[in-house]
Amino acid sequence: MNQYRKYKDQFAQCLDQNRLTIDADLVEIMDHTAHRQVRLERIQFDVDMKEHTNFRLGGRADVMVFPETQEELVALVRFCRNEGIPVFVMGNGSNILVMDEGIEGVVLKLELMRQLDLDDNVMKVGPGTLLKVLSDVALAHSLRGLEFCCGIPGSMGGAIFMNASAYSGSFESCLQSLKVLTPDGRIQELSREELDLSYRSSVLRKKNLIALEATLVLEKGDSQEISHLVAENTRKRTTSQPLESPSAGSTFKRPDRREGEDQQYASALIDATGLKGFVYKGAAVSPKHAGFLIKNQEDCTTKDVIELIALIQERVEEATGYHLEPEVLLVGRDSF
Ligand SMILES: Cc1cc2nc3c(=O)[nH]c(=O)nc-3n(C[C@H](O)[C@H](O)[C@H](O)COP(=O)(O)OP(=O)(O)OC[C@H]3O[C@@H](n4cnc5c(N)ncnc54)[C@H](O)[C@@H]3O)c2cc1C
Missing domain, CATH: 3.30.43.10 (Uridine Diphospho-n-acetylenolpyruvylglucosamine Reductase, domain 2)
Known part of the structure; x- marks a missing residue:
């Protein structure tokens, strides 16, 4: 067969x-x-x-x-x-x-699992709920804490798996607990501490758990301030990121900080290596944001992107000594 x-x-x-x-x-x-x-x-x-x-x-x-x-x-x-x-x-x-x-x-x-129940300042959220919807509902009820996620195009489950964050905000401050399915088929309720959230990582990723429902506890705030912060975050994102091109957001993680040096960022390292705007087969390094690899042509393949990732890793390491780890997740047959 x-x-x-x-x-x-x-x-x-x-x-x-x-x-x-x-x-x-x-x-x-x-x-x-x-x-x-x-x-x-x-x-x-x-x-x-x-x-x-x-x-x-x-x-x-x-x-x-x-x-x-x-x-x-x-x-x-x-x-x-x-x-x-x-x-x-x-x-x-x-x-x-x-x-x-x-x-x-x-x-x-999980896009049909978009339940969202709000009771005062406590939100129960299905794993497929879009982050934009969370942020909109919080704003409509003058609740603070979700302004950071208004422009992240992911779902609740994917965001906890990756521990998504932006503009100094993350779920670490408002996520109270998460109901999960374990690999051996049991349902468990994990506290925030048990979720083991760290930079682009969580217990979901480490232990192959599936998020079923998150409980978020938000703070009451001033709707004008919340609205201002959402608008400001949206402005920063639309002016700096190539949202018009297909991508998976930042392709690489922020490298570990070296002792005695300032924190370095993948986009700045790639830019310094002269690769901003570099075109490779159907893929490219975005000319707007060097941290984003984009699908540049209709005939672009995943192989093109993987080869471009390897080329960037090699050039950046040669020039700066930093090794860039991909943030984007390779999925499917023969992924490594
Ligand atoms: C234009 C753009 C901008 C972005 N900006 C940001 C940003 O500012 N900050 C940031 O952190 N990320 C950013 N991202 C990356 C991405 O949006 C986030 O990582 C997001 O949280 C992924 O969610 P998703 O639902 O799309 O996950 P998917 O891509 O569908 O999946 C990602 C991983 O999560 C797992 N997963 C999904 N749902 C569940 C579940 N219910 N239980 C267990 N595992 C699950 C999947 O198996 C997969 O391994 C950006 C991406 C793009 C394209």
Whole structure:
């Protein structure tokens, strides 16, 4: 059997034999990019990952399922693990670079799990909830603490996995606890301390946990001040970042600070090496922000981006001695 069909056929067979029951009806969802309602099939086969990532790159996923509830997500993960089908959980696809060979097994995309309940200053948030929505709701209720995430194009689950941050803000100050699914199928509630949040890392990443629901505790604030901060953060982002080009945001992490030296940043190191605006095959270093690698041409491949990452690492290390670690996550067949 063609190895690329193996999991697709296995999953389809399980559905046919009713070993997995999932209501595959079409659901109406809001497409936030197109600002309109679209109809979504909850189980899809041979899915083009270009349509599901901000980088607009990558091959096909064997299967993609859109769970709607925690129960459904847990059942799907347990089912796939029992059947030996690989599972990849994704949020909004803004920090991943999918291999040209695609993704083996089942991708669980959590965009329908966008529950958001607000009780006074306590928010219960589903893992697929977009950060922009969180920030908008907080502003509408004069709650402080989420101004930083207004322009990060990710979901709650992806943001905790990566410990996303911007403009001196992060979830570390407002995340109280997180309900997770463990690799052996148990549901646990973890406190903020147990989440082990550090620069671009969390316990989700270290222990392969799946975020199911976050509890955030926010502070009451002044709506004008909050609105001003959101506008200021948006202005900084739109003037400095190539938001018009497909990318996964900052490609590299901030390097560790060397003793006796100022903190260095990947974008400044790349710029100093003369690579800002450098074009490599279909990819490029953004001429607007050297920390962003972008899809520069329609025929750009993930391989082009991977080769450009390696070239930058080599040149920067040669010139400055700093090794740049990718922040973007490589996902899929033969990723390393
Ligand atoms: C233009 C642009 C600007 C950006 N600016 C910033 C910024 O200012 N600060 C910043 O920190 N990042 C930034 N990013 C990167 C990215 O948006 C964040 O890392 C974001 O939090 C990723 O969320 P996501 O839902 O898109 O995750 P995805 O890309 O879908 O997934 C990322 C990882 O999280 C895992 N994951 C997703 N959901 C769950 C879940 N429920 N449980 C367990 N694991 C899960 C996935 O398996 C994957 O490994 C930017 C990206 C772009 C394109």
